[in-house]
Amino acid sequence: MSEKALHDDHSELIGPGHTLGTITDKISEIALIEPKKTPIGWLAVTGIASLGVLMLGVTVVNLVFTGIGIWGNNVPVGWAFDIINFVWWIGIGHAGTLISAVLMLLRQEWRTSINRFAEAMTIFAVMCAGMFPLLHTGRPWLAFWLMPYPNTMGMWPQFRSPLIWDVFAVSTYATVSMLFWYMGMIPDLATFRDHAKNKISKVVYGLLAMGWRGAARHWDRYETASLLLAGLSTPLVLSVHSVVSFDFAAGLVPGWHTTVFPPYFVAGAIFAGFAMVLTLALPIRAFYGLKDFITDKHLDNMAKVLLATGLIVTYGYALELFIAWYSGSPYEAYMITNRMSGPYNHLYWSLILCNCTIPQLFWIKRFRTNVWMLFFVSMSVNIGMWLERFVIIVQSLHRDFLPSSWGMYSPTIWDWGMYIGTIGFFLFMFMHFIRLLPMIAIFEVKLLVPRSGVTGKSGGPSHGKKPGSHGPDAHTAGAGSH
Amino acid sequence: MSSASENIQPIYGYLAEYSDTEPLIAAAKAARAEGFQMMECYSPMPVHGLPEVLGYKNNVALLVLVGGITGMLVGFSLCYWVSVLQYPLNIGGRPFNSWPAFVVPMFETTILFASLTAVFGMLALNGLPQPYHPVFNVPRFDEATRSRFFLLIASSDPKFDMVKTREFLTRLAPLSVDEVPH
Numbered sequence: 001m002s003e004k005a006l007h008d009d010h011s012e013l014i015g016p017g018h019t020l021g022t023i024t025d026k027i028s029e030i031a032l033i034e035p036k037k038t039p040i041g042w043l044a045v046t047g048i049a050s051l052g053v054l055m056l057g058v059t060v061v062n063l064v065f066t067g068i069g070i071w072g073n074n075v076p077v078g079w080a081f082d083i084i085n086f087v088w089w090i091g092i093g094h095a096g097t098l099i100s101a102v103l104m105l106l107r108q109e110w111r112t113s114i115n116r117f118a119e120a121m122t123i124f125a126v127m128c129a130g131m132f133p134l135l136h137t138g139r140p141w142l143a144f145w146l147m148p149y150p151n152t153m154g155m156w157p158q159f160r161s162p163l164i165w166d167v168f169a170v171s172t173y174a175t176v177s178m179l180f181w182y183m184g185m186i187p188d189l190a191t192f193r194d195h196a197k198n199k200i201s202k203v204v205y206g207l208l209a210m211g212w213r214g215a216a217r218h219w220d221r222y223e224t225a226s227l228l229l230a231g232l233s234t235p236l237v238l239s240v241h242s243v244v245s246f247d248f249a250a251g252l253v254p255g256w257h258t259t260v261f262p263p264y265f266v267a268g269a270i271f272a273g274f275a276m277v278l279t280l281a282l283p284i285r286a287f288y289g290l291k292d293f294i295t296d297k298h299l300d301n302m303a304k305v306l307l308a309t310g311l312i313v314t315y316g317y318a319l320e321l322f323i324a325w326y327s328g329s330p331y332e333a334y335m336i337t338n339r340m341s342g343p344y345n346h347l348y349w350s351l352i353l354c355n356c357t358i359p360q361l362f363w364i365k366r367f368r369t370n371v372w373m374l375f376f377v378s379m380s381v382n383i384g385m386w387l388e389r390f391v392i393i394v395q396s397l398h399r400d401f402l403p404s405s406w407g408m409y410s411p412t413i414w415d416w417g418m419y420i421g422t423i424g425f426f427l428f429m430f431m432h433f434i435r436l437l438p439m440i441a442i443f444e445v446k447l448l449v450p451r452s453g454v455t456g457k458s459g460g461p462s463h464g465k466k467p468g469s470h471g472p473d474a475h476t477a478g479a480g481s482h
Numbered sequence: 483m484s485s486a487s488e489n490i491q492p493i494y495g496y497l498a499e500y501s502d503t504e505p506l507i508a509a510a511k512a513a514r515a516e517g518f519q520m521m522e523c524y525s526p527m528p529v530h531g532l533p534e535v536l537g538y539k540n541n542v543a544l545l546v547l548v549g550g551i552t553g554m555l556v557g558f559s560l561c562y563w564v565s566v567l568q569y570p571l572n573i574g575g576r577p578f579n580s581w582p583a584f585v586v587p588m589f590e591t592t593i594l595f596a597s598l599t600a601v602f603g604m605l606a607l608n609g610l611p612q613p614y615h616p617v618f619n620v621p622r623f624d625e626a627t628r629s630r631f632f633l634l635i636a637s638s639d640p641k642f643d644m645v646k647t648r649e650f651l652t653r654l655a656p657l658s659v660d661e662v663p664h
Contacts, residue, residue, distance in 0.1 A: 447528075
């Protein structure tokens, strides 16, 4: 790749006129603002999200005291909202890891301004996801039984079951995502420590930064560790949703028992995750005036990823139809007939509309940079991916082999309460993250400012030197030095 | 830092400030050519080429490899010990040591151990957390996490001299040279 091409790329990734100092100030002021000056908009959204957290609290208390009978799932539909929402949230989380790890390995420098909050999104989404299976056990205080540990019952987990693989995959994923996120923030936390005005903030950021001082030896080990973590997270993220799909694929139920599930779930996860990143990024960008860091180029790229993964997902749906016919199994064939014309068929057709049809708008460049269109499509994908899990889980279970054991499922108010409650919890955590922590990776954005000899191991080659770039903060971007 | 610091110097070292990476790298090279060893550079973001100038060995990758292999062995031992020795269960007539099924837990423990090693190994090799470091005594050093670049020559260096080192640094065209108190 020529230096010229790389530079052209950069000028679309960061607004003109930015220096190292202005980048730092612009991004850190969002979090370092005085508590009394917290924007009204932030308070309003966090207030609404708090209501969701309360709703979650009430639901969980009732669930624990009464039992999971308050949910609508029962034989034959033993898995419903709990597992739908688990898979939905885990899928959303995957975009964070994808952006921070896979795109880092592929040297996609446009990721730098969105990776941090996509990683935060991952962590909060995994928290929401984790709640569902734990509470579905009915006795969440015994959840540690899932872990292999010596106990007086003399019992051990069964390592041939995808369900225990899931425990390993999801808990590893949560741990590694947390490490990746925190490690990525250390240099920026040091920036906050050095520039916070408030004494308490200084101490707290100081503790979190652990004495980071930007020493060259430290940076070198830090970059090696980041690169290795990215290399480790990439197969990890692919494994997590593959393992989640094994929960279904290893079962015999028509509609679950398919070999296409692992790749199709992974593509669906990336699809859902990028949709959620866009859903969050668009309002944040507008509210905090971050158009210099999250540029039209970023939006365009994310829309392209949505379009591509949407097509993979569509291929998955098509393959399900093909296999239902090609397998010659009457149960498989009936499963598809039932999807298209059974009692839940409106959900299937809505799913096709949301996930396959609407994203096709992104073939048109104008729509890829129009914020309203982007928001509309990303919301439609969020809904579509939820519907997909509903169709896979509920629709497959409600009519399987024996017509005498067919049944219908409908969610109760507690199912909805918990689902909406986790959305509130997610938003609540996310709002606190953008208020308190560096939501854009400051030091990584600095690498995008065209200057001399500055690149990381994950960055591209160095750029030509701009003449006369001495004196304080004199490194202006896009200053025609190429 | 080394045994050379036996003669207690009145200060920790000198800190020269630069506005860009290129003069910093040039200064670091000049200091290295002059024979200084106990030096360090500070920057708001990673600077390519500096580690080579400073000359040291980065062991993070090796540690992570060891961590990953340990994780894999731990994962397999756990599955084997549980499924063959401690709690053998006949699942559809499969052998107790049904290793293909153990690949998934092994994979996850490999990633887990390697990742933990990467993060904690990096912190340990960097000597973090480290609540106190003399460079924080220099007020201008706040800019090291914002937009400025610094070169430190520590007083523990055998070639360090209160007067000559300062003169040497001043010749390297810094924005400022500060004394770093202990």
